[in-house]
Amino acid sequence: MSSSSKSARRARASESFKNAAECIGIIEPGTSLFAITRGQFSMIDAALACLDQCGPSDLSIWTWTVAEYEIQCMERLRLDGRVKTATLVIDHGARNKNAHLIRDWQSSFGSDSVRYVLNHAKMVTIQSDKFKLLLRGSMNLNFNPRFEQLDLTEGGEDFMLVKQIESELPILDNDASGADVYKASNVSGAFDSKTINLFTGIKVWAK
Numbered sequence: 001m002s003s004s005s006k007s008a009r010r011a012r013a014s015e016s017f018k019n020a021a022e023c024i025g026i027i028e029p030g031t032s033l034f035a036i037t038r039g040q041f042s043m044i045d046a047a048l049a050c051l052d053q054c055g056p057s058d059l060s061i062w063t064w065t066v067a068e069y070e071i072q073c074m075e076r077l078r079l080d081g082r083v084k085t086a087t088l089v090i091d092h093g094a095r096n097k098n099a100h101l102i103r104d105w106q107s108s109f110g111s112d113s114v115r116y117v118l119n120h121a122k123m124v125t126i127q128s129d130k131f132k133l134l135l136r137g138s139m140n141l142n143f144n145p146r147f148e149q150l151d152l153t154e155g156g157e158d159f160m161l162v163k164q165i166e167s168e169l170p171i172l173d174n175d176a177s178g179a180d181v182y183k184a185s186n187v188s189g190a191f192d193s194k195t196i197n198l199f200t201g202i203k204v205w206a207k
Contacts, residue, residue: 039145065094
C-alpha cells in the first residue's frame with residue numbers, strides 16, 4: 001500500500017449518529033479523525049472508548065469547570081482502573097465550585113495531579129504503551145444533545161505540544177492567589193508591554 005493511500009485510510013471525517021466507540025472505530029498508529037456529532041456522546045465517553053483500545057494509560061484532562069451534572073462523569077473516569085496516572089488542568093475559577101471533586105481527584109492521583117490555570121481549552125490526552133492520543137473539541141465532559149465537534153489524533157506534534165505545555169505548568173497550592181495563577185498561565189506572553197498597557201485599569205473578573 002502506498003504512503004498516500006495509508007494516509008487516506010488513517011485520516012477520516014465522519015458525521016456521527018453513533019456512540020463514541022462506533023464513531024472512533026479502530027485506532028491505529030497515525031490515526032486522525034474529525035467528527036461532527038449531534039451530542040450522541042461526551043468527551044468522557046470518547047476517553048473511555050479510547051481506553052478500551054489503549055489499556056493502562058496516563059491521562060490528562062483540560063477543562064474550564066465541571067458542572068454539577070458532570071461530576072458523575074468525572075467520578076466514572078476517576079475510578080477507572082485503567083488510568084495509571086492523571087492530571088487535571090482546570091481554570092482556577094472552578095476551585096470553589098468544584099472543591100469536593102478536586103479533593104477526590106487529588107486523593108486518587110496525588111496532591112500534584114491538579115494544575116490551576118486560566119483555561120477554556122477542552123482536551124484529553126491518553127498515553128499508553130500502544131498509543132499517544134489527543135482528543136479535543138467543543139464538547140464538554142457530559143452528554144449534550146446539540147452539534148458538537150471532536151478531533152482525535154494519534155502521535156504527532158500536536159500531542160507533543162500539549163504534553164510540553166503540561167510539563168511547564170507549575171504545581172500550585174489549592175489556595176494559590178489569582179496573581180500566581182495568572183503568572184503560571186503566562187497568558188501575557190502573547191502580548192508586548194505596549195499592548196498590555198491598553199488594558200490597565202480594566203476590571204479583572206476572575207480572581
